[in-house]
Amino acid sequence: VHAAWLPPEAFRAVGSRRVLVLGEGLLVDTVREEATRACARHGGGVRHRPPGGNGTADEPFDLVLALSTAEAPAVVTAVRDEFRRTSGQDAIGDEGFVLAHRDGVTVVLADEPAGLLYGFFHVVRLGETAFDAARPAEHHRPAMRRRMLNHWDNVDVHPVMGQVERGYAGGSIFWKDGALREDLTRVRAYGRLLAACGVNALSVNNVNVHRTEAHLLTDRLGDVAAIADELRPYGIRVHLSVNFASPVILGGLPTADPLDERVRQWWARATERVYQTIPDFGGYVVKADSEGQPGPFAYGRDHADGANMLADALAPYGGVVHWRAFVYNHRQDWRDRSTDRARAAYDHFAPLDGRFRDNAIVQVKYGPMDFQVREPVSPVIAAMPATRLAVEFQVTQEYTGQQRHVCYLAPMWSQVLGFRPFGADGPSVADIATDADTGGAAERAVRTAADGGAHAGGGLVAVSNVGDDRFWTGHPLAQANLYAFGRLAWDPRLDPVAVLDEWIDLTFVPSATADPERLRRTLHAMMDESWLTYERYTAPLGVGFMVRPGHHYGPDVDGYEYTPWGTYHFADRDGVGVDRTRATGTGFTGQYPKPWSDVYESLAECPDELLLFFHHVPYGHVLRNGSTVIQHIYDTHFEGVEQVAEIRRLWEKLDRELVSPEVHARVSELLDEQLRCAEEWRDQINTYFFRKSGVPDARGRRIY
Ligand code: BDP
Secondary structure (H helix, E strand, O other): OOOOOOOHHHHHHHHOOEEEEEOOOHHHHHHHHHHHHHHHHHOOEEEOOOHHHOOOOOOOOOEEEEOOOOOOOHHHHHHHHHHHHHHOOOOOOOOOEEEEEEOOEEEEEOOOHHHHHHHHHHHHHHHHHHOOOOEEEEEEOOOOOOEEEEOOEEEEEEOOOEEEOOOOOOOOOOEEOOEEOOOOHHHHHHHHHHHHHOOOEEEOOOOOOOHHHHHHHOOOHHHHHHHHHHHHHHOOEEEEEOOOOHHHHOOOOOOOOOOOHHHHHHHHHHHHHHHHHOOOOOEEEEOOOOOOOOOHHHHOOOHHHHHHHHHHHHHHHOOEEEEEOOOOOOOOOOOOOOOOHHHHHHHHHHHHOOOOOOOEEEEEEOOOOOOOOOOOOOHHHHOOOOOEEEEEEEOOOOOOOOOOOOOOOHHHHHHHHHOOOOOOOOOOHHHHHOOOOOOOHHHHHHHHOOOOOOOOOOEEEEEOOOOOOOOOOOOHHHHHHHHHHHHHHHOOOOOHHHHHHHHHHHHOOOOOOOOHHHHHHHHHHHHOOHHHHHHHHOOOOOOOOOEOOOOOOOEOOOOOOOOOOOOOOOOOOOEEOOOOOOOOOOOHHHHOOOOHHHHHHOOOOOOHHHHHHHOOEEOOOEOOOOOEHHHHHHHHHHHHHHHHHHHHHHHHHOOHHHOOHHHHHHHHHHHHHHHHHHHHHHHHHHHHHHHHHOOOOOOOOOOO
């Protein structure tokens, strides 16, 4: 058994009730099966047909999940009427549901099967509170139409990257020894976990599409179809990362030029076959002209030409292409101070705004660099009002402790999603990534004013963090990041701490009968601020990197300093940080609209936590908290390590019976490693800056 959220005990409230499920369709069947399993375990009962064949028969039910009011008990009609009256609308929406509790009955009503599925899991999440008091009709709908995970799985084990690129939880859950796994029950279980947090799309393979993986598009399409079959009952569509050079690699054509008619035909036919095999296929994900991947540049074409060619192939079937904006020169000359990797995505993509097809989504990493613990929001997100943009997060903790460190990332994501690139009156990042027909219309009007039209947003995407590890994510607590990603994509306004609470409740509390409050308190104390703790003991004040080149785990103060990757901190004897101002630096601040272009440009106004991202300052520069940069570095590094020691102490103090011995042992072992690694960071970073600056620690602590 693989331990995760939704253990059988999490269904106690639902499973002890009298449940009625009404409706037809694959996803309704899933709800039926879920309810039946829960009731068999917890003593309730499920009916699948209307009682007595008409809506007025009143066999008593505690929970009714219905696709329509026809033949449903009268309370369902009453809820529908109440919804119409109070919302002034008729449609519940594709994936939405209405939840109410009246006359002693909890009702979930949906227009489409997917809504019933999400409504069911919402009731599970609420537990007893879904049944204990009257509840007016609430309308739940996802903010983002597409809530997607990108797997970076390879079919084969890659000599450098292993099977899952940046995977920290074992091998792929899809492939083993170069072949699709024979037993895919785990994929189905994964779909269930994802449905319970709202994810509805998934790309199965690495964005770096190597030889074997390129064939998933053609002769190995059966693998993708089999995965799609497992995920479909949980409302998840499958997408595929494709190699831009496929017409050459797979089709034997002399070119992959996106404007060449033979190339267009090749993609059209390949895509037709994909849809013949997988009719609900989602679309393609493409990393092009980035870190060695092929792309349109080779033919003198641009990213819009490339993306539109694939968009055209997908359009007849309603598919989309996610075209990644992670494009920069990874062979830059570190001696040339005029190039700035942070500028690259904007420089490549902003000029193309308005040229992308409606089913071409430009997928932008949340920051301008690369998934660092602290980055400003990417300026691309504010620069393409006439393009559908998806924002990309990294659930896999490549730069945030690689699932050996506790680092709950939802507070960071939530900050990014709430950021308003045009200032307080403009739309948030979440609004920009949100679809046009769901919520926030007024704010979107601001965004789309530029082109006068309503452009749907592209949704939220994250790189997955699961593997064939017993706990799915290596670190059992890293599951919370996966859960929270789905929930924030459903509703970006959720409070990350409340989401963590949900995850704790769904994962541990059902079995922690001894003292659930204690468990909850301990986990919150360990996790709520763990992102900030991680930031404290690693690279300071937004400067980023300082990690070991290649695998990116642990400190290496100058590891990336004189390399072609564009990831520099510019520390010298006088100061540290990257001058990205317009006045004296790379001009990157000019890629932001006001007010941020001015805020970031100004040394006085730039937020401290991003200071070294935007400015090169002397070590004696005084921060808003009154501390100097150098003293801040020392203080946060000592403090960060102390906090890790404290969370380790909290975990050790936890009663053993509150979590399973396996979970306890795994977390303990990893906390030892986190503490060791945090001390390594502290000592190397502090010593490095002490030796560079010659400034001693004001509090006389040990620096080597
Ligand atoms: C970087 C990873 C690399 C990925 C790349 C990407 O180090 O393995 O291929 O991102 O997003 O963070 O394409």
